Amino acid sequence: MSARKPYxxxxxxxxxxxxxxxxxxxxxxxxxxxxxxLYMWLLIDGLFRLAKGPEAWEAxxxxxxxxxxxxxxxxxxxxxxxxxxxWFKAVPQAMRIQTGEHFVDGKLIVGGHYVALGIFSxxxxxxxxxx
Amino acid sequence: MSKRNIQLEVLRYxxxxxxxxxxxxxxxPCEEEWVVLDALNYVKDEIDRTLSYRWSCHMFVCGSCxxxxxxxxxxxxxxxxxxxxxxxxxxxxxxFPIERDLVVVIxxxxxxxxxxxxxxxxxxxxxxxxxxxIQTPAQLKTFKQYSMCINCLLCYSACPQYGLTNxxxxxxxxxxxxxxxxxxxxxxxxxxxxxxxxxxxxxxxCSFVGACSIVCPKDVDPAGAIQQAKFTSAIDYLTSxxxxxxx
Numbered sequence: 001m002s003a004r005k006p007y008x009x010x011x012x013x014x015x016x017x018x019x020x021x022x023x024x025x026x027x028x029x030x031x032x033x034x035x036x037x038l039y040m041w042l043l044i045d046g047l048f049r050l051a052k053g054p055e056a057w058e059a060x061x062x063x064x065x066x067x068x069x070x071x072x073x074x075x076x077x078x079x080x081x082x083x084x085x086x087w088f089k090a091v092p093q094a095m096r097i098q099t100g101e102h103f104v105d106g107k108l109i110v111g112g113h114y115v116a117l118g119i120f121s122x123x124x125x126x127x128x129x130x131x
Numbered sequence: 132m133s134k135r136n137i138q139l140e141v142l143r144y145x146x147x148x149x150x151x152x153x154x155x156x157x158x159x160p161c162e163e164e165w166v167v168l169d170a171l172n173y174v175k176d177e178i179d180r181t182l183s184y185r186w187s188c189h190m191f192v193c194g195s196c197x198x199x200x201x202x203x204x205x206x207x208x209x210x211x212x213x214x215x216x217x218x219x220x221x222x223x224x225x226x227f228p229i230e231r232d233l234v235v236v237i238x239x240x241x242x243x244x245x246x247x248x249x250x251x252x253x254x255x256x257x258x259x260x261x262x263x264x265i266q267t268p269a270q271l272k273t274f275k276q277y278s279m280c281i282n283c284l285l286c287y288s289a290c291p292q293y294g295l296t297n298x299x300x301x302x303x304x305x306x307x308x309x310x311x312x313x314x315x316x317x318x319x320x321x322x323x324x325x326x327x328x329x330x331x332x333x334x335x336x337c338s339f340v341g342a343c344s345i346v347c348p349k350d351v352d353p354a355g356a357i358q359q360a361k362f363t364s365a366i367d368y369l370t371s372x373x374x375x376x377x378x
Contacts, residue, residue: 003146007151008229011291016294017291023291026341096359098272100269
């Protein structure tokens with residue numbers, strides 16, 4: 001008869017991410033996507049209102065200027081920053097660019113993403129008449 | 132040489148007497164340049180010869196002495212005591228059944244490793260007399276990082292997906308090795324590995340926590356390999372849909 005009796009440790013399905021700071025940071029990134037999705041939904045809703053006509057559009061504009069919506073937007077913006085920075089940080093792992101016997105430095109790839117983000121943001125701000 | 136006493140808390144599990152693992156503390160007089168493995172060896176040689184753990188090379192080549200040290204998967208031979216306080220907790224690697232004390236059951240990983248065919252599948256078998264399969268330094272560079280894996284299983288211990296899926300997930304090291312052979316210019320086995328690599332338990336089970344790459348003692352970056360393999364797998368899927376064969 002075998003004397004073996006391996007001991008199996010079970011992982012909690014609901015609280016595993018509390019066991020390490022690394023997992024908490026991962027979950028923060030995952031949760032941030034909910035805010036990204038919600039804000040996208042708000043913007044798409046704006047597009048539909050625009051298509052409906054001037055009154056619907058004006059109503060939407062005054063809705064997003066409501067102090068409560070502004071506060072929620074600022075919270076969403078904070079989560080956007082978490083989401084963006086954590087994604088950009090991970091890009092060099094997923095996207096390796098090889099030239100001959102070398103790989104392009106990951107910092108350059110991440111930097112390129114921030115430059116692209118800056119250019120797009122500036123473009124949008126100019127379109128919106130802010131910058 | 133200066134010595135200091137370290138309280139080594141080791142998780143013990145003796146299947147013949149313990150119903151569940153329990154911590155046992157040893158006071159170990161340590162040299163400053165020791166690693167955790169040296170402290171375990173001291174316990175084994177001088178204090179308690181019933182303590183069980185795996186080790187071999189003592190120079191992070193063999194990959195045998197993976198433990199969870201102060202909550203972090205580490206190689207015992209690479210964890211220098213000078214980086215720790217006077218109390219060090221050593222546990223067996225997470226996500227594997229405990230066989231005895233710090234020894235875990237790794238059969239599941241060995242099966243998974245075999246399932247990804249971690250060897251070159253050439254287009255045409257050549258005889259030894261016909262010479263080597265030639266490759267340029269640039270072609271070698273493409274996958275070399277992923278070939279540095281020593282199967283120490285720190286990545287499996289760090290990976291929550293492997294634990295949450297009850298070992299269903301193929302896991303970081305095996306997937307990184309599959310990717311390593313897929314990227315090899317001498318290999319044509321991508322379609323032979325596809326049913327494992329591109330399956331639900333393969334790369335798509337990975338949610339990119341990234342812990343595997345952080346704990347890897349050989350800088351293999353399995354998380355990166357898996358994300359790249361996801362891209363290849365998606366391209367293969369699309370090309371197969373329009374009837375163009377993959378590699």
